[in-house]
Amino acid sequence: MISNTYPQTFLELPLSRDAGAAPLQRQLHARLQAAILGGKLPAGTCLPGSRALATTLGIARNTVTAVYEQLAVEGYVLAQRQGTQVAPQWHGDTAAPAPPCVLAQRMQQFAPLRTALSYRPAALRPGEPALSQFPLAAWRRALDLAYRDGSAAAALAYGEPAGEPALRAAISRYLAVARGVSCRAEQIIITEGAQEALTLCVRLLTNPGDTAWVEDPGYRGAKAAMQAGDLSMLPMRVDGHGLSATPEDWREYPPRLVYITPAHQYPLGAVLPVPRRLQLIEAARAHGAWLIEDDYDSEFRHAGEPVAAMQGLAGDGPVLYVGTFSKTMFPALRLGFLVLPPALLAAAQAPLVAMLRGGHRHEQLAMAHFIDSGQYARHLGRMRRLYRARQQALREALARQFDVPHTVEGGHCGMHLTVRLPPAFPDHVIAAAAQAYGMAVSPLSGFSLAPREEDNGLVIGYGNTAPELYGSLLGRLAMLARQASKV
């Protein structure tokens, strides 16, 4: 059984049966106690039923009930009529109070926030492009054109739910040339960034409780969309060549959706090799699964030949392609798209009309003009050179100033590098401390549903930060890492 509440997936990792290991009961008790004290299981969380957890772990049910009873005696949990629930904890060393149980169950699984609902500019933020280099004047001219057009007043109305035909056509031409994606304009649905595209995949294709495979470590936005859709997420380990799935995985945990970042695994940076791509497509066909290909930043390739999109390999196959202009243009544009396979097109019409409203038509018309006039391609070329230089500078600064044991992952593509750290340097602590110095590096362990020792490190974005700052920022990060290792 797989939990549909992703922060609880760690509960289902196998217990150690090594000769020297502690008794199973003590291992399980320690795991739950640590999770409750550490805030991983906030107050009000319902623990899995003892029978289900025993089956998952392959241990006796008695062992689970004994652990639950012990935790109840210790005050960590409450034995309720409906099941065992985590009790309110009063030691108060976790940052946020547990939310009251007014929310939907799935909503209570989002990790409590350590910060308010606010946004502060910060250096080294992964996924944020070089906004100071964005050709704002050219973009405003494209917008002006859309607003001066004879049909500008007509474009104030509701538009096609799938977005402006001119933009869909421009994207389909661009994708064919730049990404090897094979599609007609009618297959393209314009969305509010990649996030709405992922939400649409979940809504269109899954029922509550369906299984979805996610890369582990992997993109959190995809997990949020699946969480909001009541899916059971199965973390699939990522190696140096991306997601790896065996025939046994397909047999034992057949997924309805598989989320992948084949061009540039997020955040580790692997490229999924063609044989693995073909295997995934074939297995998905055989099992009636759908592959979601998130191609979020492959435009910025820094080494070797471009890798074409998986979608182009699949023909009318089971691939839904997700793209975004958040990285190539700017995040606040909130413009992304979903390429539906032809097989889904007819069936999806009625749900899409019911759920989508079109809109932002002048922005979409401006974007179409930006692409068709060649300005988009020129902007991408400039940014590719800029990011390549920034990545090189960041690598050098890591080698010179980040004098903490580390290895660098990925880097053939995109706007970030991932640095692995030994477990003695806890990534959450370093990232939290770095905030105070205006840095928004992300802890690698936060990208994992079931973090292992090796999932410790920092995801460092170089897109939005000028190279002159790298030396001092990385020197500061190294200092914070050394401080964190001493606590």
Add this chain to the structure above:
Amino acid sequence: MISNTYPQTFLELPLSRDAGAAPLQRQLHARLQAAILGGKLPAGTCLPGSRALATTLGIARNTVTAVYEQLAVEGYVLAQRQGTQVAPQWHGDTAAPAPPCVLAQRMQQFAPLRTALSYRPAALRPGEPALSQFPLAAWRRALDLAYRDGSAAAALAYGEPAGEPALRAAISRYLAVARGVSCRAEQIIITEGAQEALTLCVRLLTNPGDTAWVEDPGYRGAKAAMQAGDLSMLPMRVDGHGLSATPEDWREYPPRLVYITPAHQYPLGAVLPVPRRLQLIEAARAHGAWLIEDDYDSEFRHAGEPVAAMQGLAGDGPVLYVGTFSKTMFPALRLGFLVLPPALLAAAQAPLVAMLRGGHRHEQLAMAHFIDSGQYARHLGRMRRLYRARQQALREALARQFDVPHTVEGGHCGMHLTVRLPPAFPDHVIAAAAQAYGMAVSPLSGFSLAPREEDNGLVIGYGNTAPELYGSLLGRLAMLARQASKV
């Protein structure tokens, strides 16, 4: 039991037990047969379990199984291991082919489309404002200001997930004065129109299978959001004073969400009187339910004093207020908002950060400027006078040119009138025929989950259509109505 698939709610209407009525078995058979032939139950739909349906209808289970067996023999349904499923129908007189079963179950419940995924401008479309009168030049100046601001480049980045603080503050001030809504800026979440606000309510507050009350007839967008969230919708009849719920309703079908349009019931136009508002608030408090107040067009009040929002009556109570700029500004702006009650604010932070991305920051800053500079209030005043005149003209044209028996509903507010027709004039047929003449009037029966004889009529928008056209358009509509009555 209530079905969670709203087009199936008609299955659960009581059978007639009058002395002269057909036997129950024959009534049920006729109902199912008509629904399958008419496309209400498309191929692949799973019928309710015989036990559940028997309980709902208060009839013997044998009766239901006998009907299912008969339908199977006749080829209407397939008796599958998982249950009884509607078989593919080949007579082909319904417009759209049944979608293959690749979609999520809930997605197959959206009525099949008779038109493609496209949008054509049309007269008399409900909900579309007078776009030719929109002050486009003033709006472009406000946008220019936002783009010329010193922080224009910074506003290209991801912003606060809940939206620009300046706009949230401007809306909170506006709502206090214009709508009697009592809230701080922090309670306001900027959304992609009202539709995303409704989706957020469903996601934040409900689990799959929860019960939601919807006005019947009522707004389809709210039902789409609930359908996508796997809710069980209970249609609540609307009388001349809006939604009417008895203590028995609250006891027997306690809802988790109640969707209401108290200022201007959509589409019938009633105002929910204060005693009913207070009763709803009190009952919702007692039953742990949440009220969603959709205040979509109350700015355009044409008669009497403005009616303040329900939210202001509830204090920290169980009301989530939904507003939109789609009617007051323009639909393609896709700008709406949700006012969360203070009790939800802390708990909702983490889910909102996980699901929302902010964005469209220049547009939001422009909107804030438009409100704060007084241009928004002036625009509303102009539009109010315009719509008042258009409504008067439409009433006169109805009286003069629409020479078919009818009664006019509502009209104290907004941009539409609803005209009831005798059952001999089938509204779907008239509305479909009107499309060919460039009119987008909506059939009243389409707003109902369980349409009754009286739910037959036309929802006519006057916002987007100049009064000089009303005479000829309504003459044409009357002709189409007479033709439809003869088929």
